Amino acid sequence: MNTNIDFKELWNKQKMDIPDPKELFEKTKEFKKKSFRKLLLANITLLFTTAFLLFIWYxxxxxxxxxxxxxxxxxxxxxxxxxxxxxxxxxLKSNNYEMDTSQHLQQLLKLKEKERFLQTTILNAYFILLSIGICLYMYEYTCRMTMLWATVTYGVTLAWIALNWFVFRPKTIKKQQKSLNELIEKFEKINNQLIQK
Incomplete structure (x- = not known):
């Protein structure tokens, strides 16, 4: 029995699961379209909310x-x-098919960096300002209530904010990061394979 095993030969014979670049470009294009639609929806929703708040003020x-x-x-x-x-x-709007896989990877990494900044620093500031704003706005109306109802009102409002902060926000962030990370991982596989050749 031969105990000398050639690990290098075994490694080279192993099949690598390398994704098709064209398919990846299409997935990237679809990811960008989906993200751009979310961006448009966020703009429309928040602008209508702003208009509604200004109407309330007026x-x-x-x-x-x-x-x-x-x-x-x-x-x-x-x-x-x-x-x-x-x-x-x-x-999100750029879909340059003339870029190679490494350029696409760099673009996705920049997008991930911007998304991380949005999901941490900006979202934290958003929630803090929003919470302060809601609590300040409610003060005028809760000071007319009994202490019990004012406490219940603030309690329910702060519980809803906490639920969004601790439950919905992390789930949404994980879901967004997962799809982007999968694309980045596949582009890295292709690039690593090209470097090895």
Whole structure:
């Protein structure tokens, strides 16, 4: 029995699961389209929300300065988020088929970096400003309630914010990162295979 095993030969015989570059370009294109649609939806939703808040300010004319500051904080939170999110539009709209796989990989890595900044720093600032704005806005109306109902109102509102912060936000971030990471991983496989050849 021969105990000398040639590991290099076994390794070379192993089949590598290398994705098709054309298929990857199509998946990247589809990912960018889907992300761009989300960007448009976020713009439309937050702009309508801003218009609604301005309508409330104009029509109901809050008396307390806290309510006005609250509305400004909420609008500021939304515009901060949209300002940074819209900077990703150039990456999402570009579909240059003349780029090679390494250039596509670099573009996806830049997109991942921008997405990480949006999902951490900007989303944290968004939630903080939004929470402060909602609490300030509600003060005018809760101070007219009994202490019990004011506590219940703030409790339910803060519980909803906490649920979004601790449950929905991490799930959404993981889902977004998963699809982008899968694309990056496949492009890295192709690039590593090209480097080895």
């Amino acid at each position: 029509y109901y004319k809050p008396e307390f300065i806290t309510s006005k500051i609250g509305i400004v904080c909420i609008i500021l939170a939304m515009f901060l988020y949209l300002f940074v999110y819209n900077k990703m539009a150039t990456f």
